[in-house]
Amino acid sequence: xxxxxxxxxxxxxxxxxxxxxxxxxxxxxxxxxxxxxxxxxxxxxxxxxxxxxxxxxxxxxxxxxxxxxxxxxxxxxxxxxxxxxxxxxxxxxxxxxxxxxxxxxxxxxxxxxxxxxxxxxxxxxxxxxxxxxxxxxxxxxxxxxxxxxxxxxxx
Amino acid sequence: xxxxxxxxxxxxxxxxxxxxxxxxxxxxxxxxxxxxxxxxxxxxxxxxxxxxxxxxxxxxxxxxxxxxxxxxxxxxxxxxxxxxxxxxxxxxxxxxxxxxxxxxxxxxxxxxxxxxxxxxxxxxxxxxxxxxxxxxxxxxxxxxxxxxxxxxxxxxxxxxxxxxxxxxxxxxxxxxxxxxxxxxxxxxxxxxxxxxxxxxxxxxxxxxxxxxxxxxxxxxxxxxxxxxxxxxxxxxxxxxxxxxxxxxxxxxxxxxxxxxxxxxxxxxxxxxxxxxxxxxxxxxx
Ligand SMILES: Cc1cc2nc3c(=O)[nH]c(=O)nc-3n(C[C@H](O)[C@H](O)[C@H](O)COP(=O)(O)OP(=O)(O)OC[C@H]3O[C@@H](n4cnc5c(N)ncnc54)[C@H](O)[C@@H]3O)c2cc1C
Ligand code: FES
Ligand code: FES
Numbered sequence: 001x002x003x004x005x006x007x008x009x010x011x012x013x014x015x016x017x018x019x020x021x022x023x024x025x026x027x028x029x030x031x032x033x034x035x036x037x038x039x040x041x042x043x044x045x046x047x048x049x050x051x052x053x054x055x056x057x058x059x060x061x062x063x064x065x066x067x068x069x070x071x072x073x074x075x076x077x078x079x080x081x082x083x084x085x086x087x088x089x090x091x092x093x094x095x096x097x098x099x100x101x102x103x104x105x106x107x108x109x110x111x112x113x114x115x116x117x118x119x120x121x122x123x124x125x126x127x128x129x130x131x132x133x134x135x136x137x138x139x140x141x142x143x144x145x146x147x148x149x150x151x152x153x154x155x
Numbered sequence: 156x157x158x159x160x161x162x163x164x165x166x167x168x169x170x171x172x173x174x175x176x177x178x179x180x181x182x183x184x185x186x187x188x189x190x191x192x193x194x195x196x197x198x199x200x201x202x203x204x205x206x207x208x209x210x211x212x213x214x215x216x217x218x219x220x221x222x223x224x225x226x227x228x229x230x231x232x233x234x235x236x237x238x239x240x241x242x243x244x245x246x247x248x249x250x251x252x253x254x255x256x257x258x259x260x261x262x263x264x265x266x267x268x269x270x271x272x273x274x275x276x277x278x279x280x281x282x283x284x285x286x287x288x289x290x291x292x293x294x295x296x297x298x299x300x301x302x303x304x305x306x307x308x309x310x311x312x313x314x315x316x317x318x319x320x321x322x323x324x325x326x327x328x329x330x331x332x333x334x335x336x337x338x339x340x341x342x343x344x345x346x347x348x349x350x351x352x353x354x355x356x357x358x359x360x361x362x363x364x365x366x367x368x369x370x371x372x373x374x375x376x377x378x379x380x381x382x383x384x385x386x387x388x389x390x391x392x393x394x395x396x397x398x399x400x401x402x403x404x405x406x407x408x409x410x411x412x413x414x415x416x417x418x419x420x421x422x423x424x425x426x427x428x429x430x431x432x433x434x435x436x437x438x439x440x
Contacts, residue, residue, distance in 0.1 A: 020163035056262040131257025
C-alpha cells in the first residue's frame with residue numbers, strides 16, 4: 001500500500017509515494033539521493049542520521065517517512081548557502097572531524113543546539129551533543145568548533 | 156534495518172483512533188515512535204497496523220485550570236521540560252523530562268508513550284507516581300480515569316486495555332511550601348536510569364514535614380513508591396539526619412538485577428539517590 005507524502009527538503013518541494021515502513025533516513029538517502037545523511041548504528045543511538053525536521057534535530061533512522069508528511073526538512077546538503085554555514089566553517093577551521101562519518105549529523109545537532117541556546121557553556125555543549133557519537137575526535141575539537149561558530153553567529 | 160509491513164492510519168480524532176484500534180486487534184498506537192520503531196526495526200514487534208496519533212490536536216495541549224495541570228498524551232519531553240506552566244505547576248515532571256535520553260529523543264518522545272510503554276528504566280513513571288497523577292484513558296466504551304498507582308501493573312505492562320488510548324495526564328498543581336526533585340543515576344552508555352528517584356516534600360508553617368513521597372524507577376519491574384520512608388518523614392524536621400534515618404530502612408521488595416547491576420546494588424543506589432532527591436526537594440520547599 002503506497003501512501004502519498006509531500007515535504008519540503010532543503011527548500012525544494014518533494015512528492016513521493018512511499019511504503020509506510022520506509023524510514024525517513026532511507027527516503028533521504030535512497031529515494032532523494034541525499035547521502036550526506038549517514039546511517040551508523042541504525043538503532044537510534046549514534047546520531048549520524050540526524051536531520052532537522054521542522055527546525056528540530058531528530059534521528060531520521062527512527063522516524064517513518066509518513067510521519068514527516070507535510071514537514072520541512074534540512075539535511076547537511078541544505079545548510080550551505082553559496083558559502084559554508086558558519087558551523088561547517090567552524091568544523092573545518094577547528095579540525096572538528098577526522099573520518100567525517102559522524103560529521104553531517106553532528107553539525108546538524110550543533111546547529112540545533114545554537115538555535116535554542118546561542119551562547120552555550122562548554123558543559124552545555126557537551127550535554128547538548130549526548131545524542132551524537134564520534135569515534136575519532138575525542139570531542140574536544142567539536143566543542144571548540146561550536147564555541148567558534150557561536151562567536152561568529154552572534155556577530 | 157526496516158520494520159515488517161504494516162498498514163498506516165493517521166486518525167484526526169481520539170474517537171477515530173479508538174475505532175480503528177478496536178477494529179484491528181493486532182494494531183499498535185504510534186506516538187513519538189522512539190521505543191516502538193526501534194523494536195519494530197529489530198522485528199521484536201510486528202504489528203499489522205500502526206495508528207499514528209501524532210497529529211491529533213486534542214492530545215497536544217498543556218493547560219492549567221482550577222489548580223490542576225493537564226498534559227495531552229502527545230506532548231513531547233522537550234515541550235514539557237521547557238513549558239513555564241509545567242515548571243510552575245509540576246517542576247518535578249519538567250525536571251524528569253529534561254533528563255530523558257538526548258536532545259533528539261526529547262523532541263520526539265511523548266509523555267503518553269513513556270507512561271504506556273512502562274519500561275522499568277523510563278524516567279516519567281516515578282514522577283507520575285510521586286505527583287499522584289491521574290491518567291485519562293479512552294476506549295470503545297468511553298473514557299475512564301486511573302491513578303498512576305494503579306496504572307503500572309508489571310514489567311512493560313499497564314492497566315491499559317488493548318483497545319484503549321491514554322489521552323491525558325492530570326496533576327494537582329504544586330502548593331506553597333512544596334519542593335521536589337528528580338535525581339537520576341544513569342547507565343553511562345545507554346543514558347537510561349539504573350535508578351531514578353522522584354521526591355516531593357511539603358513543609359508546614361513551622362518548617363516540619365507535612366507530606367512526603369519518594370518513588371523510584373529502575374529498581375524493580377515497575378516504578379515503586381517507598382511509602383515507609385515517606386510516612387516516617389512526616390512530622391520530622393527534614394534535617395539531613397532525619398532523611399538519612401528514614402532512608403536507611405528503605406527496602407524495595409521486588410528489586411531486580413540485570414546484566415548491568417545487581418538487585419542489591421540498585422537497593423543501595425536507591426538509598427543514596429533517594430536521600431539526595433529528598434534533600435534537594437527540601438531545599439526547594
Ligand atoms: C537513544 C534513546 C534513548 C532513550 N533514553 C531514555 C531515557 O533516558 N529515559 C526514558 O524514559 N526513555 C528513554 N528512551 C525512550 C523514549 O523515552 C521513548 O520515547 C518512550 O519510551 C516511548 O514514547 P514514544 O512517544 O516515543 O512512544 P512510542 O514509541 O510511539 O510508543 C511506545 C509504546 O507505547 C504505546 N503508546 C504510545 N502512546 C500511547 C498512548 N497515548 N496510548 C496508548 N498506548 C500508547 C505504543 O503503542 C507502544 O507500544 C530513549 C529512547 C532512545 C531511542
Ligand atoms: S543511525 Fe540513526 S541514530 Fe545511529
Ligand atoms: S570524525 Fe570519525 S566518527 Fe567522528
